[in-house]
Amino acid sequence: MxxxxxxxxxxxxxxxxxxxxxxxxxxxxxxxxxxxxxxxxxxxxxxxxxxxxxxxxxxxxxxxxxxxxxxxxxxxxxxxxxxxxxxxxxxxxxxxxxxxxxxxxxxxxxxxxxxxxxxxxxxxxxxxxxxxDKLGSTFLLPVEVIPMAMTPAINALAKLGGKPELRMGIKKAGPVVTDQGNLVVDVKFDSIDNPAELEKAINNIPGVLENGLFVxxxxxxxxxxxxxxxxxxxxx
Structure with missing residues (x-):
């Protein structure tokens, strides 16, 4: 080389x-x-x-x-x-x-x-x-959601204080689809003070499969x- x-x-x-x-x-x-x-x-x-x-x-x-x-x-x-x-x-x-x-x-x-x-x-x-120093300060929190629950899940994430946005594909028209056939919502939280609590709260939203907090x-x-x-x- x-x-x-x-x-x-x-x-x-x-x-x-x-x-x-x-x-x-x-x-x-x-x-x-x-x-x-x-x-x-x-x-x-x-x-x-x-x-x-x-x-x-x-x-x-x-x-x-x-x-x-x-x-x-x-x-x-x-x-x-x-x-x-x-x-x-x-x-x-x-x-x-x-x-x-x-x-x-x-x-x-x-x-x-x-x-x-x-x-x-x-x-x-x-x-x-x-x-x-604190999670969520630079990276959006990814949440995997089953397609039929997209709108209610986005509303619930907003109620938790997040700014949710459906992840769109790059070099692909339309949203990103996971290996499980679901969609990803990226959520901006101004501050994640208690990652363990937020992880549970998000996973309790009906239609959410899993989120990106690993606590x-x-x-x-x-x-x-x-x-x-x-x-x-x-x-x-």
Missing amino acids: TTAADPVIVMKQEVGKAAANRVQSDSIVGLGTGSTTAYAIEYIGERLSQGELSNIVGVPTSFQAEVLAKKYGIPLTTLDAIDHIDVAIDGADEVDPQKNLIKGGGAAHTREKVVDALANEFIVVVDSGKLT GVADIVLIGEIIDGKPTVREM
């Missing part, structure tokens, strides 16, 4: 690699969604092909994760066939100092929450730009940063 590698891409690769290095043989691994997690999936596949790891099966959280796992030679299983997940690796759109997360920028948060919450250890991979689920947060032009990884 003649051009200098983009430090941001190298940093994401390093964070993905650091997470992949924590995976041990004979384990069931939750495979998350997103650009940084994609590198973790790639490196798990690399460790498998080099014989560093053996007897790994993956549980994908999205169609994207499934495609990548197949590409990098990671055997897949389903939640029907297993009784636990040893470790899950996934990204986040925001992380607060208590390791609470907002996820769902890729509209896969429902499946991610199912898999990540089952894991004995949930490793979050992010760059330092995703760190925030008390993350065990380890690996943060990629560029310091003096060099990519580094630290643990929160």
Whole structure:
């Protein structure tokens, strides 16, 4: 390669690699969604092909994760066939100092929450730009809603103090449709003071499948940063 590698891409690769290095043989691994997690999936596949790891099966959280796992030679299983997940690796759109997360920028948060919450250890991979003192300060909160409930759900979200907006497709006419065939409402809250309470309140709205607040689920947060032009990884 003649051009200098983009430090941001190298940093994401390093964070993905650091997470992949924590995976041990004979384990069931939750495979998350997103650009940084994609590198973790790639490196798990690399460790498998080099014989560093053996007897790994993956549980994908999205169609994207499934495609990548197949590409990098990671055997897949389903939640029907297993009784636990040893470790899950996934990204986040925001992380607060208590390791609470907002996820769902890729509209896969429902499946991610199912898999990540089952894991004995949930490793979050992010760059330092995703760190925030308070959730909701920079990222909208994604809520997955079944299509017939769209209008009442939007009204209920507004009553909770949010500004809801249906997520529209990019390079696609019409709204974003999740892997489950539902729609995503992105909600702006001026301040999420109690993420655990808000998570429950939103999930109690009829027709809401799941929202992007992940409270008390993350065990380890690996943060990629560029310091003096060099990519580094630290643990929160």
